[in-house]
Amino acid sequence: MIELRGVTAARGPGLRPAVRDIDLRIPRRGHTAIVGLSGSGKTTLFSLILRFLQPQEGSLLLNGQAYEESAPWELRAKIAYVEQETPLVPGTIGENLRFSHPEATDEELRRVLREVGLDGKVDSLEDGLDSPLSPATVSGGERQRIALARAILRTPDVLLLDEATAQIDALSEAAVHTVIRDRDRDRDRARHGAVVTIAHRLSTVLDADAIIVMEAGRIRATGTHETLLATDDLYRRLISALRINATQPAA
Numbered sequence: 001m002i003e004l005r006g007v008t009a010a011r012g013p014g015l016r017p018a019v020r021d022i023d024l025r026i027p028r029r030g031h032t033a034i035v036g037l038s039g040s041g042k043t044t045l046f047s048l049i050l051r052f053l054q055p056q057e058g059s060l061l062l063n064g065q066a067y068e069e070s071a072p073w074e075l076r077a078k079i080a081y082v083e084q085e086t087p088l089v090p091g092t093i094g095e096n097l098r099f100s101h102p103e104a105t106d107e108e109l110r111r112v113l114r115e116v117g118l119d120g121k122v123d124s125l126e127d128g129l130d131s132p133l134s135p136a137t138v139s140g141g142e143r144q145r146i147a148l149a150r151a152i153l154r155t156p157d158v159l160l161l162d163e164a165t166a167q168i169d170a171l172s173e174a175a176v177h178t179v180i181r182d183r184d185r186d187r188d189r190a191r192h193g194a195v196v197t198i199a200h201r202l203s204t205v206l207d208a209d210a211i212i213v214m215e216a217g218r219i220r221a222t223g224t225h226e227t228l229l230a231t232d233d234l235y236r237r238l239i240s241a242l243r244i245n246a247t248q249p250a251a
């Protein structure tokens, strides 16, 4: 479980805090979605959880242990992060997938490629996993799927996913959701660990067990889709901005 206690943090020295007085508990299992307008502090929460940023006030804990008491690598081994704009390393598909886990076998790489629906594409390439990966040859959606495949090579305790805002193809979108929630219980990440998304799509928000609404650096409200729809005006506006019929029942 990740816990933030009274956390206030700025993005740099001399800057005003980007998040203030954050009290948040992310359960060990399940899907937590963060929503909010641009600049409300969603990415800053991820930076804090990843320890890229230190709080000015307050503290963070992972499974009851204060962040300062663990080595950065210990935290990073438990937390996987899928960025919105995934940096690809120059090299082959295999090298990109093995970036954090050089010891992974070809069989393991195939398994995660299958999970994100890229196995067919890789198999169709003459050199398979040894094919060079160039940012010019993969779409934004495929990039995020490669990052996701990399993140799930070893089951992380916490999977942080900053969902792509750019239009991505339907297959990629579906693959991302399947990784969070799979009909196959063994592969359902939210059943085995914590999945935290910065959600930019309706389907992701609807999927969440808990939703956090950020506003101007603070947590404005927390709840399920149904309770927030009934009680929170900003949530309703965010949902309609996602061009959704707010009365549509949760899928």
Ligand SMILES: Nc1ncnc2c1ncn2[C@@H]1O[C@H](COP(=O)(O)OP(=O)(O)OP(=O)(O)O)[C@@H](O)[C@H]1O
Residues within 6 Å of the ligand: 011, 012, 015, 018, 036, 037, 038, 039, 040, 041, 042, 043, 044, 045
């Ligand atoms: N690298 C940075 N340097 C300085 N200020 C920053 C930096 N990144 C974000 N901020 C500021 O911190 C505040 C919170 O930004 P943050 O990126 O966490 O919001 P967000 O909700 O993730 O927004 P978006 O949806 O646009 O990514 C904003 O006022 C923003 O201008």
